[in-house]
Amino acid sequence: MREKIHAYKEQVDRIPVPTEKLDDIITKTVREVAPQRKRLNKTKLVYSTGAAVVALGILFSSAAVSPAMANLVSKVPLIGSIFATYGDSGLKQASEKGLTTVIGESQDVGGNAITVNEVYYDGTRFTIGYTLETKEAVGEHYLGSSPDLTVNGEAFGYAGSSKQTQITPTLATGIVDIDAMNDLPQEFKLGLSFQGEDGKKWSFSLPISERTDTKRIPIHHQQQAGGIDLTVSDVTLGPAGLVVSFQAVTEEIGYLSSYLEFKVVDEKGNELGAYSGGSQGKKSDGKEYLTGTRRFDPVTADVKELTITPYMSFPTNGGGVEMDGKGKETLIQSAMETIQKHGKNIKFHTFTISLQK
Amino acid sequence: MNKTLGLVARAKTGDSEAFQMLMHQEKANLYKMAFVYTRNEEDALEVFQETVYKALISISTVKDDQYFTTWLTRILINTAIAYLAKKRKVISLSKDMIENIRDTEGVRLEERIDLLEAMGELEEKYVTVLLLRFYKDYSVKQIAAFLDCPEGTVKTNIHRGLTLLRKKLKGEYFHERKNSCL
Numbered sequence: 001m002r003e004k005i006h007a008y009k010e011q012v013d014r015i016p017v018p019t020e021k022l023d024d025i026i027t028k029t030v031r032e033v034a035p036q037r038k039r040l041n042k043t044k045l046v047y048s049t050g051a052a053v054v055a056l057g058i059l060f061s062s063a064a065v066s067p068a069m070a071n072l073v074s075k076v077p078l079i080g081s082i083f084a085t086y087g088d089s090g091l092k093q094a095s096e097k098g099l100t101t102v103i104g105e106s107q108d109v110g111g112n113a114i115t116v117n118e119v120y121y122d123g124t125r126f127t128i129g130y131t132l133e134t135k136e137a138v139g140e141h142y143l144g145s146s147p148d149l150t151v152n153g154e155a156f157g158y159a160g161s162s163k164q165t166q167i168t169p170t171l172a173t174g175i176v177d178i179d180a181m182n183d184l185p186q187e188f189k190l191g192l193s194f195q196g197e198d199g200k201k202w203s204f205s206l207p208i209s210e211r212t213d214t215k216r217i218p219i220h221h222q223q224q225a226g227g228i229d230l231t232v233s234d235v236t237l238g239p240a241g242l243v244v245s246f247q248a249v250t251e252e253i254g255y256l257s258s259y260l261e262f263k264v265v266d267e268k269g270n271e272l273g274a275y276s277g278g279s280q281g282k283k284s285d286g287k288e289y290l291t292g293t294r295r296f297d298p299v300t301a302d303v304k305e306l307t308i309t310p311y312m313s314f315p316t317n318g319g320g321v322e323m324d325g326k327g328k329e330t331l332i333q334s335a336m337e338t339i340q341k342h343g344k345n346i347k348f349h350t351f352t353i354s355l356q357k
Numbered sequence: 358m359n360k361t362l363g364l365v366a367r368a369k370t371g372d373s374e375a376f377q378m379l380m381h382q383e384k385a386n387l388y389k390m391a392f393v394y395t396r397n398e399e400d401a402l403e404v405f406q407e408t409v410y411k412a413l414i415s416i417s418t419v420k421d422d423q424y425f426t427t428w429l430t431r432i433l434i435n436t437a438i439a440y441l442a443k444k445r446k447v448i449s450l451s452k453d454m455i456e457n458i459r460d461t462e463g464v465r466l467e468e469r470i471d472l473l474e475a476m477g478e479l480e481e482k483y484v485t486v487l488l489l490r491f492y493k494d495y496s497v498k499q500i501a502a503f504l505d506c507p508e509g510t511v512k513t514n515i516h517r518g519l520t521l522l523r524k525k526l527k528g529e530y531f532h533e534r535k536n537s538c539l
Binding site for chain 2: 008009012013015017018019021022023025026027029030033088140141161162163164165166177274275
């Protein structure tokens, strides 16, 4: 038996692996499928986000927009909070406290209906919950990818993610999480456009207002480690999450600081769950300037202090993609090797912040 | 393992950096399995790409984070089988492929080509159980759960798969003991 296993394993293990091609596929797939990061005027990096160009082409080449947009728009009964079911404690808490904005607007296109159930928007997060009810079972990838957004009529490229859960073969719920919120006004008209793989299109126009019950605490903590000048500028606390904002400056070595993560622990020793985050960077005078946020679970009202430990978290392989102002992208060759070499021994200090300010 | 679990949890929330890290951990295994089915780089890369795409758009559906690799393997195998079904054409190792293997490894070339050829000539059900048993080190019970079929069927397919392989390879590489646990 051992001989068989040995022979088989050895033969399969010896198959040559075209690592660079695989890396390229992963990078392109993630970049194409996940929502696009916002583009800056200057050279910037686009990390993570992404996916399969070919597969997307197949999915959407037939997604012609129906001109018949005289869709039935009606108020429909809610099937319950979408937010409460997604295992995201911030959303659940916001939903249970009644802090989300109930929308309940539905559109039926050819027998398939999308209902925007609820929206949450504050200084820490912007999330939309919806349901999809179809005449026949359409499969979990029917809507393909994240919806297109407009803000006051203008296209809004965003960093974020969308998730969908199939409740029954003909009923699914979904949420859309938008991360890059810095440029959003306090009040705006949100255009939300979903596309089905059969060409059906649903478009909503929703008034959005920012909740004002978040608390921004300036920190301006600075430290240096392994050539990274790190500034944690502030944390923003809200009922649905906590956001740590930071800036980092390094020599030009492949956006090392985009691999920064933070461990956040309250004074009782509870580590806050970490969610998504994004970074945007630009190069100037041989240095890289990065601005980013990381989102965590909300803290309870009795928490007075948080201990924050910055640390580096590297993938085992891979690299980055550089995008110039015109959207032209270039793969950064061997970036990960250089980054790991520079970054493996970087250790930051833990620091404590008071939430009583 | 804990780090992988953390990455899976993050990837499920839409963290695409975490997703990329997971893919980089798994890419070599995924590619090799795809290659066993397709026997050429071009098709194996197609299967790999489709697998990454499917994983990305459905990672939030992973029910138990510790079975992420199993979940991903299932996607790869289903994708490879569907891909071959769509393609349904005779695949043979091209000269380029042979040159590539020679250049990359340089040793035991004939043995490996024989084995890859032989594996590729098997029915997909045998390729799948052999990969899961001998490459992924799954137990018969785990394979039965993975494929949702009786353990007896798994044992039979492993045994037949090995017998067929042995015939094709003239008994050169696979020496099965009489008291095999299969």
